[in-house]
Amino acid sequence: MTWSNVPGGPPQPTPPGSGDPQRAAWERGGTTLFPPAKLADRISTVLLLAFGAVMTIVTAVVGIIAVISATATCDASAGCSPGAYIGGTAIAVGGAFVIGVATVVLAIGAWIRRRSSWWIAAVGFVLAIAVITWGGVVFAGAADAGTASSSSGTTA
Known part of the structure; x- marks a missing residue:
């Protein structure tokens, strides 16, 4: 009910375009976010978003364990710095999280x-994989640099 359409009042003129069949179809389908015709689209979107969320959580757990194990033997005398390990993990987890939130909002x-x-969730999923890979490359580069500096310091 609106102020211009009070029950018992004079009949209001129909707005122009109200007889448009496309508008009427849109209004009928406007009662739910999950219309039957788009059910496959919604299911694929939700599944891709869920897989992205699980992937981000697994990356966070693996990243925390990897940073703890890599920095346990890391000391300044060996030329090791935990910053690159933490940076690689932050790129992977933080980037996947930000992409996931943006994907949910856009979907x-x-x-x-x-x-x-569905294509929004698919692009978000692929971007999350790319960011996790980029963070893994940064982490692996730090691990290689730490291994090279510790092995070069032990020559006699």
Whole structure:
């Protein structure tokens, strides 16, 4: 009910374009975020978002364990710095988290506008894998640099 359409009041004129069949179809489908015609799109989007979230959580756990184990034997006399280990893990976990949040926001925005959203989740998933790989490369580079400096210092 609006102020211009009070029950018992005079009948209001129909707005222009109210007889448009496309608008009527949109209003009928506007009662739910999960219309039957888009069920496969919603399911694939939710699954991709869930896989991305699980991947981010697993990356966080593995990253924490890797940083702890790599920095346990790291000392300044060996030329080792834990900053690159922590940086690689932060790139992987933080980047995947930020991409995941942005993907969820964009997918929900597409749902509200009644658009297809599976491709948004797929692009987000691929970007999360790329960021996790980039963080892993930074971490591995730090591990290689730490191994090279410790092995070069033990020559007689």
